[in-house]
Amino acid sequence: MSKTRRSPSLGLIVLAGGLSTRMGRDKAGLPWHDTDLLTDQLLRSQAYPFSERIIAINRPYTPHELPAKLGRTVHLVADSYPGCGPLGGLEAALHSGTSEFYLVLSVDLPFYNFAPVPDLVKLLRHQPDLLAVIPRTENKQDQPLAALYSRQLLPAVADHLQKGEYRLRRLYQAVPAAYVDESFRPALYLNINTPEAYEAAKGRDANSCRQVPVVTLTAPDSGDGKTTAATAAIAELTRRGYQVAYIKSTHHIVTRQKIGSDTDRAQKAGAVSVCLCGPADVPEGLSKEDYILALSQQQLADLVLVESRSHGPFPRIDVTQADTGTLVDDILFLTGYRSSAI
Structure with missing residues (x-):
């Protein structure tokens, strides 16, 4: 005994x-x-x-x-x-x-x-x-x-x-x-030893309070590869079994989706829903960032990727600074679906 x-x-x-x-x-x-x-x-x-x-x-x-x-x-x-x-x-x-x-x-x-x-x-x-x-x-x-x-x-x-x-x-x-x-x-x-790890932890924590987790892919300038990174991430996340919604923030007046447009590319990559958000879409008295966040929470998806130069909700990944080889794993960490070390 x-x-x-x-x-x-x-x-x-x-x-x-x-x-x-x-x-x-x-x-x-x-x-x-x-x-x-x-x-x-x-x-x-x-x-x-x-x-x-x-x-x-x-x-x-x-x-x-x-x-x-x-x-x-x-x-x-x-x-x-x-x-x-x-x-x-x-x-x-x-x-x-x-x-x-x-x-x-x-x-x-x-x-x-x-x-x-x-x-x-x-x-x-x-x-x-x-x-x-x-x-x-x-x-x-x-x-x-x-x-x-x-x-x-x-x-x-x-x-x-x-x-x-x-x-x-x-x-x-x-x-x-x-x-x-x-x-x-x-x-x-998970412990936080660097400023980058601290920001990642804050992003993951913010998403833990949301019904649908959100990550914004951003870049300083137009043509820096945001859409290319987003569509590649959507394709890989879809392959792994996640349902991904895509929101494109634009400064243009939205008319309709066009063949070959960013939203069209996202849909062809596997996004279960795509949305365009232009200045005319934002209700009076609400910031564009808050409206995009509210829109993201209406999506029937496992996670939402937002593409935006300056109006996307936190957490954000600058695709010009990110490691393309770990981008999908970084997204999954920030959304709470992966627990790899920061």
Whole structure:
């Protein structure tokens, strides 16, 4: 008979002390859901009854936007080993904490919803010797910054830091650890390290609130290849089984669709519906961008591609800057149909 134990006390550690060198600004303070990334993550953490919440951060942070009850569970710590990456933040948090185990999260996980936590804790009950539980996503990729760690690891963490070994992988690979398959929901583990990734995450998030997701293909000038990119994307998306609607924003007065026109090309590429939107189509008092978005939500399709130089809804892809080889996958990410890394 396998031995079990009671559920250990579980705290939350948010690692927010990184230098954010690739982002070029503090990731914890990035605007997200009418607040910032760190505060939003703490608000989301209410999905699980953590015994405490420790923020490893090396600069001032005042959790004034948190409900009072949640705020009382939060306290801040600064690295004792500055400049040592996530392991330095982990050491400071484990040193100050009192829980038996911690869910350790990087601050730049905007889509993490805490749904995996109960199953991770269940493993601890059935395998009492574990000191770490590591999720794995696509291609068996470890997610050590969304994992459970025992406070018993504090001496080992300090030893690694003193020896100059800062890789978290070296820590958990040397102790009893379990690996949990999370390949069915990899979007939870998407992190944002660059301005481009941040914009992509915002676009995906915007589409999650829409009945029909939308992506605008744009370019600075006429003749830069918007229609060519759109029709190629429609053809490939259709081949993959998606129903795509196409909206063309134009500055011309719309009369009727012509053979060989952009809408005709889109229809021949497989679009299930095509629309032209000219200045005369926009109701008084409504911006063209808002009208196109409203029009997109009336389409009976899996997703809508908008072609526009300046009036398309967010998110937008500039086809002159995009990688044509990944354009379709980028569209599927922004519409929520694909969870590949940003």
